[in-house]
Amino acid sequence: MASRNDRIEGVLLATAAGDALGAPYEFEPPRGPELEVAMTGGGPWEAGEWTDDTAMAVAIAEVAATGADLRDESAQDAIVARWHEWSRGAKDVGVQTDSVLRSAAIGSVITAERARAASAFLHEDTGRTAGNGSLMRTAPVALAYLHDEDAMVQAARSISELTHFDPDAGDACVLWCSAIRHAALTGELDVRIALGHLDSDRQELWSERLGAAERSAPTAFPNNGWVVAALQAAWSAIATTPVPEDDPAAGTFRADHLRLALDAAVRAGFDTDTVAAIAGGLLGAAYGASAVPLEWRALLHGWPDLTARELVGLAGAIARRGRPDSFDFRYPGYQTGALAAHPYDEKVLLGGIGALRHLPDGVGAVVSLCRIGDDDVRTDIPHVEVRLIDREDDDENPHRDFVLLEAVRTVERFRREGRTVLLHCVEAQSRTPTVAALYGARLRAVDTGEALEAVCGALPNASPNPAFREALQRLGTAVVTAQ
């Protein structure tokens, strides 16, 4: 189930993408269509830097990735300890979370039991503990229980209550985690899948709230610091943003729904990063990591010094419940030594993974079209990893055409920056010549078939699989000038 892996890997990645996309606009009113929404950074945030939403989710993800049951006291102790560690150096901590972590800690020591007590006390004391701070971080809980829905429901509420005692916060985490879990398993969006897990007197209330979200624009929920309005704004952004039809020749794809819905979530205004982070968790589960624009993927980073690659790795590790990844990233037995200049652009080098391991002089950026191990990651120059599988089965590449075009756009972006680019996969037989042909077709405004012939002339062993050849035909000439 390759596409399921893609969807699992999309959950944290798209959470972070929404978070970093919304961060520059936090506390601002709704943004009209005349105003830009872009991952530019702003205030204390660098471009692509995620905020507290993803940081707190990463703390949960790290514990879940060990295979721990998140309902266990020891697992929750580890989570609150990591939150506390993060909060001491964080650029932003939510008011309610900060209050609980401060009053629960004795020096640098904090336990889940003390956090839960502080959370309950705050609720009894103020009656106002339904901030959105537990919903924004809940996505990794869904990945920890792909095998056990009832356990997930218990864990989602229990981890919410560590800081947010109000039943609305717990309900929201149960509903959203269940929707994420269902989407990761099936690819379907169904936000009502877990209504039956709520107390009977609250099912009707939440059903009405979800209905209101579907009938209204995301801007209809301006009080989105409240967990209910945050969920409604996020769901409204997903449910009311039209899903584009696949039209490769026009450069529009169903996968674009992820990007467009996150844009709509940010435009809701006010707690923009949180609404978009919440939306991102579900969108990533439904569409997969491969639907996250590569330009965002290249920018994403944040606490604790992670990048997009590590978020993808964490998500996979959670789903494996602590078991190691058995994939052999060394690619033993493959002919990895291919290397040639692109026939239309000598500053684009085409190669096997051997070229990455012995990087030619002058290369200033790398686009990897195969999975790579930690040892092969370049940290000295921009390095973008593209999820593309050399198989014909549609399940392996759920957004094949979109991803091919995204890979080409990435090469084009690096070239506009004046960089020499290494474009590679394992053997430069199928994936590399396919992306190189599309790049060449757009560069020279020629047919993709003609460009592929030229690329195959430069790479004697090139032989793209039939599914990639068909994709090149679909992407065709219309997209050539659609830069």
Ligand SMILES: [Mg+2]
């Ligand atoms: Mg935030």
